[in-house]
Amino acid sequence: MKKNKRSSLQDIADAVGVTKMTVSRYLRNPEKVSESTRTKISAAIDTLGYIANKAPDLLSNAKSYSIGVLVPSLTNHVFAQVIRGIEDVTGPAGYQTMLAHYGYNPEIEEKRVEYLLSYHVDGLILSETTHTDRTLKMIEMSGVPVIEIMDTHHSPMQQAVGFDNVKAAFDMTTALLNKGYRNIVYIGARLDVRTRLKFQGYSDAMLAKGYTPKSVMTDQASSYSLGAELLQKARTDYPNTDCLFCTNDDLAIGAIFECQRNNILVPSQMGVVGFHGHDIGQAMVPQLASVITPRYQIGNVAGRELLSRINSDLDTSINYKQVIDTGYIVHLGESV
């Protein structure tokens, strides 16, 4: 049994007894088609279940009204809010999001970018500042506007929206030192660029006040249970640890749970700090100290900027460098 081919404009036209041009007009400017024809076409479309084909749009190089959004991971709660921020701007403007993820891997990112460009997305939002050479080349040649989100520490391809991870970690570490912590250990997982940047900020702050940076790092993916493990490792490696600066909230929360299981009082015996300020950390007891990052706003601004560049006549992809800093809030909560 053969699959029933989906119906094209031609099929509708045949059913009604006009040319496909008339059907095309009906879809685009109904008022240019006579009342009687309109009724017949409408009925035929309902009966045959017509679905537009994107191919001609791509062919004629028209706008696809799609934007490509690349996030490293769907498990990472950070990006759900970023995406909401993007779509709250792009959706009402008639753009659909093509969402893909690449597991923090630049080679996979390259494949995803190629995929998105092969569908002629009108713009790209990337979550990384490091890319393969071919990724850079493809984007440059395609001429689509690109915005890199989350980190503004590096010089952007074209435009970046986010905050400075080094500075954020520096500020948080300084606040912890001011609170009296001295043996702060940095806890890192999935050694991606941002984890390294935060470690740098932490180290800078420690060294600035004459303390030694210490860290427990792994390339495993973050999880609550990993946070528990790394707390134990920190206490073994550095027995007088008085505070953990975790690269994200998941690790921090896992560490706090492990403290609870081992009757280590937080914050009096152990301070614990996360990064991003997720709901769960803010809802838990004790409330988690964290750097609260404006994820929704980052998405929102990125979406707005991207749209404005898509709708600009200028080729903004050439010789265009701009950084938009959305800031962050050092929030000390109850866990330090």
Place this chain on the structure above:
Amino acid sequence: MKKNKRSSLQDIADAVGVTKMTVSRYLRNPEKVSESTRTKISAAIDTLGYIANKAPDLLSNAKSYSIGVLVPSLTNHVFAQVIRGIEDVTGPAGYQTMLAHYGYNPEIEEKRVEYLLSYHVDGLILSETTHTDRTLKMIEMSGVPVIEIMDTHHSPMQQAVGFDNVKAAFDMTTALLNKGYRNIVYIGARLDVRTRLKFQGYSDAMLAKGYTPKSVMTDQASSYSLGAELLQKARTDYPNTDCLFCTNDDLAIGAIFECQRNNILVPSQMGVVGFHGHDIGQAMVPQLASVITPRYQIGNVAGRELLSRINSDLDTSINYKQVIDTGYIVHLGESV
């Protein structure tokens, strides 16, 4: 300044001095092109940064090697694992995922389905069992295979992979009653189909043993803070509440935190149960009682089935009804 148009096969051909057919051959069957031409084409492609255009694939009705995956929400952690399960099968087989979300709204789902079909996806995975008439029509006419995941309580369009939400809630409620709880209150948010199915299972179990179902419901989206609120509402509405059966882990965890803030002992003064068995609930203190659902496996099985139908010659979209039940585990943890 005009945007630099992306290069086509024709541009490569012009640069080398052959026809685009030769370039096409180079990409598809390099051995059919002479050594010298091959070298020149390869160089030109590098220089011009050629990216394939998907349009001709769509036009010639060839397979797009894309599958559409529709999830209700990206915030809901349930689906991150489902997607991983899907892509672990479809990725190695050369399929890309077109991911979209619809905020639990059938009208938006309809738009997303239309969007995905306009890009000629080879198959669809939907997370819902209720759809608009037009959604059903479009899918039927397009002839693409569809799999509905998560719930198997309803009769599927074609094929469903998941578990029976009614039965799962019934089993959990029965386990709670066997443990001695009598005043179990059902806590529901975002009144989607699955929340209602679970409430039905809970009610059936309560009534079967002669107890009165009680519930606190809201159509707000789930969150940890909402769980805290609903705990308080349950205690106000039903002062002798001894256990909360929450429609998901987020609400349950929020409720437990609120108990901790109010010095209500869990489980001795209040049992709390969630649904889905997420990491966070399993890592926390006390470990959350929950119905552990095989989300990765659901995605995996759905992906496998979809691929097998895409690659089948038969038109499996007609007169095809199959339900694959992946089961679930009632896990009582430490919070009851």
Place this chain on the structure above:
DNA sequence: AGTTGGTATGTTACAAGTAACATTTTATTT
């Protein structure tokens, strides 16, 4: 030299929809 066979490359047609222009039909005016 002429035939055969293989290799490399070219030509044409096609898929779906639309812009631009062309033609036909209908309505309105003189």
Place this chain on the structure above:
DNA sequence: AAATAAAATGTTACTTGTAACATACCAACT
């Protein structure tokens, strides 16, 4: 009734890549 304007519909050309067929070229053999 003829002329004109306006409305409705049709025709052609174009976008990209590839299948199917056609041609050109060169080497090997009779």
